[in-house]
Amino acid sequence: MSKPDFRLFPNVLIGEGTEVGDFCVLGQPAKGRAPGQDRLSIGPDGVIRSHTVIYAGSSIGARVQTGHAALIRENTRIGDDCSIGSGCVVEFAVVIGDRVRLHTQVFVPEYSVLEDDCWLGPRVVLTNARFPASRRAKDTLQGVHIRRFARVGANATLLPGVVIGAGALVGAGAVVTKDVPADTVVVGNPARPLGRVSELEDEGGLVYADAARPTVAASRHHPAR
Incomplete structure (x- = not known):
C-alpha cells in the first residue's frame, strides 16, 4: 500500500496491494458513532483514488477501484472486482454484488440492491423516496433492485421499488416507473418495452462485451451476496 496524504480513522483494515490516493478519508464515522x-x-x-470518502461500517471486496471523489456511506457491502466511478454516491445500507460497474456520477440511494455483473452508465439515478413530501418519507423508503447482467444506459432514472430483471437493458435517458421483466429492452419516458435483449444482434460480442450471455432462467432469482 502506498502512503500518500489521506485521513485514516481507527479500525480500518486495508488489504495488501491496495493503493490509496491523496486526500481520501477512510473510516469516516456515521452520525452518532464514535471514531473506530x-x-x-x-x-x-x-485502487482508491484521490478525494474518495468511505464510511466506517462498510465492507469493500477485492480489486475494487474507485474514481476520484467517490462517496460510499456506512453499512454498505460491495463485492469483488467492482468499479465505482468518479463522483458516484453510494448511500448507506446498499448491497452491490461482484463485477458491478458504476460509471461517472451514478447515484445509488439507501436500500438498493445491485446483483452481480450489473452495468450502470454515466449519471444514472436510482431513487427510493416514494412519498418525498411526507413527514414520514424516511419510513417508506424503498430501494431499486437490479438483477444480474442488467444494463442501464446513461442518464436513466429508476423510480423507488422498481425491479430491473436479469439481463434487461434500459435505454439512455429512460424513466423507469414499473418493473422491467428479464431479458427486456425498455426505452422512453415513461419507459416502455421495445423488444428482447436475446433477440438483439450480437456480432463480435458488442451487446454483452466481456460478460457471457446470461442464462436468464437461471439468474432471475439470484440474490446479491
Whole structure:
C-alpha cells in the first residue's frame, strides 16, 4: 500500500496491494458513532483514488477501484472486482454484488440492491423516496433492485421499488416507473418495452462485451451476496 496524504480513522483494515490516493478519508464515522466504533474493511489489490470518502461500517471486496471523489456511506457491502466511478454516491445500507460497474456520477440511494455483473452508465439515478413530501418519507423508503447482467444506459432514472430483471437493458435517458421483466429492452419516458435483449444482434460480442450471455432462467432469482 502506498502512503500518500489521506485521513485514516481507527479500525480500518486495508488489504495488501491496495493503493490509496491523496486526500481520501477512510473510516469516516456515521452520525452518532464514535471514531473506530465500526470497522471499515477494504480488500486487497484495489485502487482508491484521490478525494474518495468511505464510511466506517462498510465492507469493500477485492480489486475494487474507485474514481476520484467517490462517496460510499456506512453499512454498505460491495463485492469483488467492482468499479465505482468518479463522483458516484453510494448511500448507506446498499448491497452491490461482484463485477458491478458504476460509471461517472451514478447515484445509488439507501436500500438498493445491485446483483452481480450489473452495468450502470454515466449519471444514472436510482431513487427510493416514494412519498418525498411526507413527514414520514424516511419510513417508506424503498430501494431499486437490479438483477444480474442488467444494463442501464446513461442518464436513466429508476423510480423507488422498481425491479430491473436479469439481463434487461434500459435505454439512455429512460424513466423507469414499473418493473422491467428479464431479458427486456425498455426505452422512453415513461419507459416502455421495445423488444428482447436475446433477440438483439450480437456480432463480435458488442451487446454483452466481456460478460457471457446470461442464462436468464437461471439468474432471475439470484440474490446479491
